[in-house]
Amino acid sequence: MSQDHDYYAxxxxxxxxxxxxxxxxxxxxxxxxxxxxxxETLVINMxxxxxxxxxxxxxxxxxxxxxxxxxxxxxxxxxxxxxKNMEFRNWAQGSTFVTRMDYVAPLFNEVAYCLSxxxxxxxxxxxxxxxxxxxxxxxxxxxxxxxxxxxGTTGNELGATSVMMAGFREREMILDFFExxxxxxxxxxxxxPGGVAVDLPENGISQLRDLIAWLEKHLPELALLIKExxxxxxxxxxxxxxxxxxxxxxxxxxxxxxxxxxAWDLRKTQPYCGYDTYDFDVPVENTADCYGRYLxxxxxxxxxxxxxxxVADRLEQxxxxxxxxxxxKISSPADLRVGPDGQGNSHEHIKHIMGESMEALIHHxxxxxxxxxxxxxxxxxxxxxxxxxxxxxxxxxxxxxPYRAHMRDPGFNHLQSVPLQCEGGMISDVIMxxxxxxxxxxxxxx
Amino acid sequence: xxxxxLPGEEKTIDGDVVPNTASAPAAGLEREDVEPSPPVxxxxxxxxxxxxxxxxxxxxxxxxxxxxxxxxxxxxxxRVLARLESLVDGxxxxxxxxxxxxxxxxxxEKLAEVVRALRDDAHLRFEGCMSVSGVHYPTDAGAxxxxxxxxxxxxxxxxxxxxxxAPDADPHIPSVVPTYPAADWHERETWDMFGVIFDGHxxxxxxxxxxxxxxxxxxxxxxxxxxxxxxxxxxxxPPDQRREYR
Numbered sequence: 001m002s003q004d005h006d007y008y009a010x011x012x013x014x015x016x017x018x019x020x021x022x023x024x025x026x027x028x029x030x031x032x033x034x035x036x037x038x039x040e041t042l043v044i045n046m047x048x049x050x051x052x053x054x055x056x057x058x059x060x061x062x063x064x065x066x067x068x069x070x071x072x073x074x075x076x077x078x079x080x081x082x083x084k085n086m087e088f089r090n091w092a093q094g095s096t097f098v099t100r101m102d103y104v105a106p107l108f109n110e111v112a113y114c115l116s117x118x119x120x121x122x123x124x125x126x127x128x129x130x131x132x133x134x135x136x137x138x139x140x141x142x143x144x145x146x147x148x149x150x151x152g153t154t155g156n157e158l159g160a161t162s163v164m165m166a167g168f169r170e171r172e173m174i175l176d177f178f179e180x181x182x183x184x185x186x187x188x189x190x191x192x193p194g195g196v197a198v199d200l201p202e203n204g205i206s207q208l209r210d211l212i213a214w215l216e217k218h219l220p221e222l223a224l225l226i227k228e229x230x231x232x233x234x235x236x237x238x239x240x241x242x243x244x245x246x247x248x249x250x251x252x253x254x255x256x257x258x259x260x261x262x263a264w265d266l267r268k269t270q271p272y273c274g275y276d277t278y279d280f281d282v283p284v285e286n287t288a289d290c291y292g293r294y295l296x297x298x299x300x301x302x303x304x305x306x307x308x309x310x311v312a313d314r315l316e317q318x319x320x321x322x323x324x325x326x327x328x329k330i331s332s333p334a335d336l337r338v339g340p341d342g343q344g345n346s347h348e349h350i351k352h353i354m355g356e357s358m359e360a361l362i363h364h365x366x367x368x369x370x371x372x373x374x375x376x377x378x379x380x381x382x383x384x385x386x387x388x389x390x391x392x393x394x395x396x397x398x399x400x401x402p403y404r405a406h407m408r409d410p411g412f413n414h415l416q417s418v419p420l421q422c423e424g425g426m427i428s429d430v431i432m433x434x435x436x437x438x439x440x441x442x443x444x445x446x
Numbered sequence: 447x448x449x450x451x452l453p454g455e456e457k458t459i460d461g462d463v464v465p466n467t468a469s470a471p472a473a474g475l476e477r478e479d480v481e482p483s484p485p486v487x488x489x490x491x492x493x494x495x496x497x498x499x500x501x502x503x504x505x506x507x508x509x510x511x512x513x514x515x516x517x518x519x520x521x522x523x524x525r526v527l528a529r530l531e532s533l534v535d536g537x538x539x540x541x542x543x544x545x546x547x548x549x550x551x552x553x554x555e556k557l558a559e560v561v562r563a564l565r566d567d568a569h570l571r572f573e574g575c576m577s578v579s580g581v582h583y584p585t586d587a588g589a590x591x592x593x594x595x596x597x598x599x600x601x602x603x604x605x606x607x608x609x610x611x612a613p614d615a616d617p618h619i620p621s622v623v624p625t626y627p628a629a630d631w632h633e634r635e636t637w638d639m640f641g642v643i644f645d646g647h648x649x650x651x652x653x654x655x656x657x658x659x660x661x662x663x664x665x666x667x668x669x670x671x672x673x674x675x676x677x678x679x680x681x682x683x684p685p686d687q688r689r690e691y692r
Contacts, residue, residue, distance in 0.1 A: 076654040084664050088685045119545050248600070251574045251628030262600075269603055370691045376513070377544050380596050380607060382576065391577050391596065398507070400691045404664075408577035408596070416631050445654055 041069065046430070048077045054153065055441035059418070059430065066426050071419045075412075078445040086405045090371030091117055092332065094402055096189040098392070101407055102443030103186055104149050107142040108385040109407065109443070110191035111135055112392040115272060116381040117193040120374045120396050123325055130321040131195035132273050137208070137311045138178070138190065139273075140304040144215065145174040146386035146438075147297040151222055154294065154435040158235050166221050170214075177211050180204065183338040194325030198336045198344065200315065208312050212305065219301055227298070236290035240421040240433030243288045250417045254388025254410055255300070256437065259285045259292035266384035273383075278307045290436035297438075300386075330372045333364045371400040380408075387411055387438055407446060411439035486585045514540040514551075523548050526606065529570055533563040549607040557610050558620045558646075564597060564606070565625055572597035572606060575622060578632035580640035582665045590614040591642050595622065595629075612642060621647040639664035 047058035056077035062070040086097045094117070098109040118124050152167020175185040180201055182190035190197050201207075226232040242252065244260040257264055265282040267275040283299035285292035324331040336344040353361040374396040382391040388410030395404040414437045421433040485508040518524045523543060527550070530537050537560045542549040552560050564572040577596040584590055589611035597606050612619050621644035622629045633644045634653040641662035644650055652659060661668055672684030682688075 076652075076656070079654040081663065081670075084670060085685070088670055088690075090691075122545065248573055249627050251576055251626070253576075264600060378549075378581075378594070378607075379545055379547060380577070380605075382596075382598075382605075389576055389598075393577060393579050393594065393596065395581050404579075404581045406577070406579035408579075412631060412635075413576075413628060416628065 044427075047074075054434065054439055057415070057434075057439065057441055057444075059434075061427065061430065063427060066428075068422050068425055068427055068430060071422045071430065073415050073418050075415065075441070075444055078441040080446065082446045083405055083407070086402050088401065090400050091193055091374055091402060092371055094405060095192050096187075098405075098407065099187050099189050100442065101446050102385070102387070102390075102409060102411065102440045104440045105142050105146045105386050105443075106186055106188055107135075107138045107191060108383060108390055109392075110189065111139055111273070112381055112383045112385075112390050112407070113394070113405070114191050114193045115383065116379045116392040116394045117374065118325075119379040119381055120377055120394060121193070121330070121372075122375070123194065123327075123330075127325055128195055128322045129274075130199075130315070130318040131323045131325075133311050133314050133318060134196050134200065134323060135191055136273050136275070136278070137308060137315065138181070138196075140307045140311070141174050141177065141211075143304045143386045144301045144308075145171040147301050148174075148222070150297055150386070150435070150438040151226075151294060154236075154290075154432070155226060155232075157431050157435050158232065160226065160229075160232070163222065163225050166218075166225060170218050170222075173211055173214050177207060180207055181338070183344055192324070192332070194327070194330050195323050197332075198338055199323045201338060205312060205316055208308070208315075212309060212312070215301075215305060219305075223298060226294070233291060235428070235432055236294060236436070237287070238289050238291075239425065239429045240290045240436050241288050242417055242421050246417070246420055247288075250420065251413050252388065252417060254384070254386070254414075255293045255296040256388070256414060256417075258283065258296045260288040261286040266382060266389060270382070272381070278310050280304075280306050290432050293436040297386075328363065329367070333360070333367055373398060373400055374402075382408070385410060387440075387443075388414065407443070409443040409446065411437070411441075411444040412446075415439050415444060513542055513544070515543045517541065519543050519548070522604075526570065526604075529567065530560065530563060533567055534559050537563070547605070547607060549609055551609050551611070554610045554612055554619050557608075557622065558624070560608070561595075561597075561622045561625045570599065571601040572599045574598040574600065575626035575629045575632075578622075578629050578636055580636040580642055580664070582640055582667075584614075584666050586611075588613050591617055591619075591640060593619055593636060593640075593642055617641055618643050618645050620645050621650075623647055638662065641665065 042063050044061040044063055045058065046061055048056040050057075058074035058077065060072040060074060061068055080100075082097050082101055086094050089097065094113055095110050098113040099106040101109050115124070118127060148167040148171040152164040152171075155161075155163020155167070178188060179185050181204060182188040182197065242250075242256060242260065244262055246252075247257045247260050247262070253264065261284060263282045263284045266272070268282055280303045283296050283303060285295050333349070334344075335346040335349045337346045338344060353364050376396055376398045378393065378395040380391055380393045382389045384390075389408065390410055391408035393404075393406040393408065394402055397403040417437065418430075418434065422430045425433075487506060487508040489506045517527070519527065519541065526548070527538060527541060530550070534556060537552060537556050539551040539553050541551065561575070564570045574597065575595055576598050579594050581592040581594060582590060583592060586592075591612045591614060593610045593612070595608040595610075597608065599605070610619055619642055621633055623633060623644075624646065630648070631653060633647055634650060636642050637644060637647075637650050638652045638655050639662055651657065655663065670684065670686035672686065674684060675682045
């Protein structure tokens with residue numbers, strides 16, 4: 001290996017120094033050669049397959065010893081073209097696509113998308129109250145399950161597997177409830193433009209009460225495990241610091257912004273889905289570090305549980321009310337039911353359209369294949385997802401399919417802050433900073 | 447749907463969008479390339495090239511790709527517009543207030559100045575650029591590429607949408623990264639997906655697609671892709687080649 005050869009300099013370009021290639025030699029030789037030069041800079045390619053990168057995130061680190069000199073995040077490994085695909089499906093099918101973006105908080109994607117479609121349709125004020133209540137219930141439970149994953153994986157990444165096990169166990173209870181309601185643990189496609197797909201099952205409220213009791217009993221475990229744990233605090237306090245001005249410049253929202261001392265929560269500041277009628281607080285910390293973000297998330301789970309309890313009471317009052325916008329041209333005629341196998345057909349409805357009414361069959365066929373038309377225009381509806389501002393920008397040309405649908409995923413925006421949080425720190429701190437951002441690559445890459 | 451017409455007679459559906467002549471933009475505000483374009487007309491119930499056996503082949507629908515609202519708007523929004531106009535000359539090509547969302551169409555050569563004013567002026571204070579996304583309108587001649595910015599003011603707790611257009615032949619738009627560092631990746635994504643070149647961006651490279659990818663996938667002239675799938679003897683075409691309603 002020639003000492004002054006720069007493989008990347010083409011033709012007459014100036015060389016910037018030796019480039020070491022990882023092939024064609026023993027590591028011992030490379031190490032020795034490096035030691036002789038006294039130049040400690042090492043470029044490390046962390047990812048796309050790395051246990052601590054929450055999926056397929058690639059970080060290109062330039063390090064000197066243990067110190068990170070520069071970080072460059074590379075994304076796109078999970079790009080699946082969801083937005084492009086949505087342009088070829090009808091408006092109602094969009095729900096099925098957006099739910100697959102941020103798969104740890106799927107219900108938020110669905111709600112953001114459906115709220116924006118409803119704004120385009122001009123039916124925002126006519127969504128049945130019970131549908132909105134169910135949306136709030138599902139979102140807040142999803143917020144808890146998302147934070148459980150965020151906290152659990154944070155523990156996992158510093159070697160505390162038991163934290164992850166605790167977090168995922170509680171999350172599984174929430175997913176069981178989701179399964180009982182929507183038929184699926186994840187990728188629900190439960191929230192539809194106009195309302196929700198099905199009402200709660202008959203024993204839904206009692207199942208919910210059991211879940212609330214379970215969470216109240218078990219959530220404190222996550223605090224007992226790590227809140228005052230000296231190793232956890234040693235790894236997170238004053239790590240990944242991003243102060244308020246840096247947060248504002250980088251458009252950072254969610255727990256990261258609130259850990260920097262700004263109580264900005266869209267549920268309070270720009271309420272949607274009737275959040276202004278619920279009693280809850282916005283947890284804030286002033287440390288601007290990973291530990292502060294953990295505290296914000298932990299406290300937020302309790303606030304969400306508060307909302308869940310309030311909405312459970314309201315749902316008891318509103319039993320029997322419609323859960324879908326009552327316009328036969330928009331709402332699915334199928335009258336879905338979650339069966340014991342998780343499938344959603346209503347036998348009465350199938351009997352009706354197949355055996356009794358030709359008109360009902362035609363109507364069903366029209367709504368399912370053609371969908372509904374959405375007036376020309378565009379809308380951007382932001383909601384407070386567990387990770388920050390999740391915005392859905394939809395454009396309609398008056399047709400039956402979205403002309404353009406774009407998700408502003410908080411993770412996508414927040415990953416830009418990785419260099420800001422990590423440069424100058426230790427390699428081990430990169431892992432913690434990343435965990436505190438809580439990116440989900442499905443949402444980042446879409 | 448006017449079903450009382452005889453078969454074969456031309457049927458029209460124009461209930462969705464009526465070109466609103468009453469809300470035509472105030473004179474003197476538009477640039478040449480954002481003159482309201484003629485309505486786009488589509489005929490038939492189905493996409494091109496598909497055999498139409500429905501009897502609805504004569505349907506003609508039209509929609510207006512360029513819309514605008516008459517000034518003045520309501521007080522709060524008018525104050526934003528007036529303040530912006532007093533700070534930057536010719537900042538506003540036209541405005542659209544629709545569904546409680548304010549859209550300001552900004553001439554692209556003014557964009558850098560406009561966002562700086564929007565961020566720094568005490569009466570405006572749009573501190574955050576939350577989202578940048580592109581939209582491709584192949585029918586909007588001279589302004590095929592639209593870039594949409596969603597700005598948020600934490601101080602005044604309001605939002606505004608900026609829309610900037612560029613022709614396909616000259617897809618250049620000034621970058622807002624010097625004002626909003628958060629727009630960095632968003633602009634890279636818009637370049638990657640639509641081929642809009644953001645002048646002044648620090649490192650405009652592909653972000654979601656591989657570095658050596660050819661083409662910009664979310665443009666309307668880029669196919670969705672996919673292969674026909676055979677199942678029990680029947681062949682299902684890929685989604686973008688199926689017959690579809692419109």
